[in-house]
Amino acid sequence: MNKNTYEKKASVKNGVKRMIFVGIALILEIWFIITVYIKLHDSIAWISALTGILSIVLVLGIYSAPRTSSMKMPWIILIILAPVMGTAMYLLIGLNGHTHKMKQRYKDVDDKVFPLIAKEDEVIRKAEEVDPYTANISEYLTKFSSYPLYDDSDIVYYDEAVKGLEAQKEELKKAEHFIFMEYHAIEDAESWHGIQEILEEKVKEGVEVRVFYDDMGSIGFINTDFVKRLEAVGIACRVFNPFALGLNVFLNNRDHRKITVIDGKVGFTGGYNLANEYFGLTHPFGQWKDTGVKITGNAVKNLTAAFLEMWNAVNDKDKDDTDFSKYIFDIDYAQKEKGAFIQPYADTPLDNEQVGENVYISMAENAHDYAWFITPYLILTDEMIHAFGLAAKRGVDVRVITPGIPDKKIVYSVTRSYYNSLTRSGVRVYEWTPGFCHCKMSVSDDRAATCGTINLDYRSLYHHFENGCLYYNCEAVQDTKKDFEKIMSESEEVTEKYTTGRSSWLRVGQLILRLFASLM
Numbered sequence: 001m002n003k004n005t006y007e008k009k010a011s012v013k014n015g016v017k018r019m020i021f022v023g024i025a026l027i028l029e030i031w032f033i034i035t036v037y038i039k040l041h042d043s044i045a046w047i048s049a050l051t052g053i054l055s056i057v058l059v060l061g062i063y064s065a066p067r068t069s070s071m072k073m074p075w076i077i078l079i080i081l082a083p084v085m086g087t088a089m090y091l092l093i094g095l096n097g098h099t100h101k102m103k104q105r106y107k108d109v110d111d112k113v114f115p116l117i118a119k120e121d122e123v124i125r126k127a128e129e130v131d132p133y134t135a136n137i138s139e140y141l142t143k144f145s146s147y148p149l150y151d152d153s154d155i156v157y158y159d160e161a162v163k164g165l166e167a168q169k170e171e172l173k174k175a176e177h178f179i180f181m182e183y184h185a186i187e188d189a190e191s192w193h194g195i196q197e198i199l200e201e202k203v204k205e206g207v208e209v210r211v212f213y214d215d216m217g218s219i220g221f222i223n224t225d226f227v228k229r230l231e232a233v234g235i236a237c238r239v240f241n242p243f244a245l246g247l248n249v250f251l252n253n254r255d256h257r258k259i260t261v262i263d264g265k266v267g268f269t270g271g272y273n274l275a276n277e278y279f280g281l282t283h284p285f286g287q288w289k290d291t292g293v294k295i296t297g298n299a300v301k302n303l304t305a306a307f308l309e310m311w312n313a314v315n316d317k318d319k320d321d322t323d324f325s326k327y328i329f330d331i332d333y334a335q336k337e338k339g340a341f342i343q344p345y346a347d348t349p350l351d352n353e354q355v356g357e358n359v360y361i362s363m364a365e366n367a368h369d370y371a372w373f374i375t376p377y378l379i380l381t382d383e384m385i386h387a388f389g390l391a392a393k394r395g396v397d398v399r400v401i402t403p404g405i406p407d408k409k410i411v412y413s414v415t416r417s418y419y420n421s422l423t424r425s426g427v428r429v430y431e432w433t434p435g436f437c438h439c440k441m442s443v444s445d446d447r448a449a450t451c452g453t454i455n456l457d458y459r460s461l462y463h464h465f466e467n468g469c470l471y472y473n474c475e476a477v478q479d480t481k482k483d484f485e486k487i488m489s490e491s492e493e494v495t496e497k498y499t500t501g502r503s504s505w506l507r508v509g510q511l512i513l514r515l516f517a518s519l520m
Contacts, residue, residue, distance in 0.1 A: 055083040058090070066352055068381040071462060103350050105313045109320075110146070113308050116328040117301045119148040126151055127341050127472075133366040134448040134472045137359060138343050141470065145355045147305070147345040153297025154336050155469070157451065157476040159483040161272035162279045164292035165191065171266045171294070172198045178208040178327060180261040180307045184254065184453070186213045187221035187275035195274065196230075203234035211235055212311055214255040215242040221275055240314055240465075253349050255310060256464040258292075258453050259303050265331055267300040268292060269344065269467055270451055271439040278438070286405045286435025291483065293451050293469055293476065295342060297333040302344035304328050306467055309346075340474035346467040347454065356454035356468065357461040361387040363442045363450065370397035371444040372484050374437060378402050378415040379457035385418070389425025398426070400456075401487055404433035411457075419498035429498060430491035437487065440468075441480060448472035449480040 059076050079086035124142065127135035127149060138149040158164035172179060172195065179202060186192055199209050211230060218226075230237040240255040260268040270292020272278040278290050295303065304327055312320040321327075347355040364371045364387045371391060378400065380388075392398040400422060406412030419429050440456075443449040452468025454460045471477060 051083050055079055055087065058087060062090075067462075068383055070381045071458065101316075102313075105316055106309065106348070106350055109309050109312045113305045113324055113328070114146045116324055117146075117148060117305050123149045123151050123341070130339065130341070130473050131447055134341075134470070136366070137362045137448075137470060138341070140358065140362065141343055141345045141355070144353050145345050145347065147302045147343065149341055149343040150297065150299035150302075151339070151341055152333055152335050153295060153299035153342045154340060155296075155299075155342050155471050155474060155476045156294045157449075157479040157483070158270070158292045158294070159479070159486075161270070161288070161290035161292060164268060164270055164272065164294070165279055167294055168260055168268050169194065169198060171262050171268075172202065172260075175202050175207050175262045177263045178210070178261075179263075180210050180212075180259070180304065180311075180327075181274075182212040182255070182257050182259040182307050182310060183274050184214045184217035184256045184258060185221055185273035185275050186211075186218050186226075187273075188223065188226060189221075189276045190281055191276050191279050192274050196235075199235055200233050209235045210307075210311065211237045212240065212255075212307070212314075213237075214240045216254050217256070217273070219243070238311060238314055238318065240310065252463055254459075254464050256453050256460060257306065257310070257346065257467045259307050259467060261300060261304045261307055264300055264304055264327055264329060265296065265333070267295045267303040267344070269295075269303065269453070269469055271441075271453060283435075285403075285407050288435060289432060289437040289439055289487070291439040291441060291451060293471070295344060295469065297335060297342075298331055299342040299344055301328050302346075303467070306344070306346040310465065337474055340476075341472050342474070343470040344467065345470065346465070348465055349463055354461055356466050357381065357384060359450060359468070359470065360384065360442060360454075360456065363444050363448065364388050364391040364396070364398060367391055367396045367398075367444040369445050370399070371442065372397075372399045372401070372481075373442045373456060374401040374484065374487065375440055375456035376403055376407070376436065376438045377411055377455045377457040377459075378418050379411075379459075380418055380421075381458070381461070384456070385421050385425075388422060388427050392426035397428070399428045399430060399488070401430045401432055401437065401484075401491060403436045404431040404492065405435045407436050416498070419494065423495045423499040428493060428495045430488055430493050432487055432491045434490055441484075443477065443480045443484055446477065446481060449477045451480065
């Protein structure tokens with residue numbers, strides 16, 4: 001126990017040092033570019049003219065880009081006001097750095113993986129007979145994200161992250177062939193140690209085990225030798241987009257997915273990472289609220305495909321899979337809940353198709369009675385604000401739940417700055433007072449629900465690799481609704497306060513925060 005405690009402290013200490021190092025390195029890179037420019041500018045007159053031309057070209061490029069105006073205007077204003085600093089920040093932070101080489105790697109993997117999960121439209125036709133409105137969302141997901149709909153699978157909803165974790169551990173113990181785990185953040189602490197013990201036992205039994213995590217997401221949680229320690233016990237481990245010195249235009253795109261796949265038959269996803277705070281072992285922000293789902297049946301193929309895409313495209317120097325059919329295959333599964341439709345899906349910043357945002361907008365647009373949403377961060381595009389507001393204006397009960405205790409105070413202030421735009425249109429806003437709600441879900445009309453990793457903010461909707469699950473005509477939808485009702489009973493409704501009760505200074509401050517929300 002003492003050894004584990006010491007290793008945990010050393011790991012966190014090391015991670016914090018790396019986090020500070022990352023911040024300092026980014027600041028130094030921007031400072032260096034600005035310093036070089038000022039020195040050259042003072043001695044060479046044409047540098048000023050060239051900078052002006054480049055700024056205009058960059059502004060025109062941003063303006064003509066296929067993005068929402070909410071994403072474009074802050075960068076345009078910043079570059080006009082401070083050309084050098086604005087350009088440097090845009091290249092380091094604002095640019096979705098999908099280089100041609102990076103996009104080609106993903107395309108090469110996708111060309112091999114997605115044909116293995118491709119399906120005819122027969123299931124969608126069945127869904128249209130039951131629920132034509134949600135079936136339209138499924139048709140969109142199938143066409144534009146390549147993840148099909150299934151009617152031969154089951155789904156279970158977990159209203160607490162710890163329930164999902166315990167179910168996950170029980171299924172891990174049953175693994176016979178392979179285990180895939182992909183998470184934004186892993187903490188080398190008690191919650192992970194319980195999983196790692198199971199994984200080590202499975203390796204001894206001959207099970208192939210792979211672990212994949214995001215470097216930035218885990219930077220405050222684990223030591224730099226984490227990969228070596230896993231591989232020493234037979235667990236294959238890869239890191240997404242590790243931080244390194246030098247300009248990295250892909251640094252802003254992170255892997256925010258949370259996926260576990262067991263033998264291609266059972267899968268888990270949801271909002272929780274594999275760190276203590278998600279399971280109530282630590283309480284940094286009051287109570288922690290998170291949720292997840294377990295999927296059983298052929299729908300797990302979508303999660304397997306999403307994992308294999310990231311695992312094989314992350315680094316061109318890795319030895320990658322050549323036969324994906326070993327992991328993606330049809331299984332003989334008798335659906336327990338007849339008529340249930342399940343569609344795990346993933347979103348990528350590489351294709352300029354905002355899948356996560358479009359699903360949320362569609363949930364509001366298709367609703368007749370109600371559409372409820374919960375998110376830890378609320379930084380919306382104009383398109384989503386309009387969709388939520390229009391739904392409320394036509395009589396739909398639209399509600400948004402956010403945390404009562406923030407984990408990031410500045411982002412929390414930005415979150416609250418969006419309340420007025422929503423409440424003026426009739427959207428009701430709640431804050432979960434017991435603590436920090438990290439779950440990302442929606443539910444509408446007792447028909448359909450979503451659960452996954454996708455926040456209602458720019459990072460999730462535009463910059464990150466994400467995943468979610470759409471499910472309808474099943475008991476899990478009712479379980480999701482019941483949990484929403486419980487959450488709202490524990491929340492404070494702040495609709496009236498933010499419709500009429502803001503001071504002038506607060507409004508001005510929130511306008512400034514809103515202007516630069518997409519830069520956060």
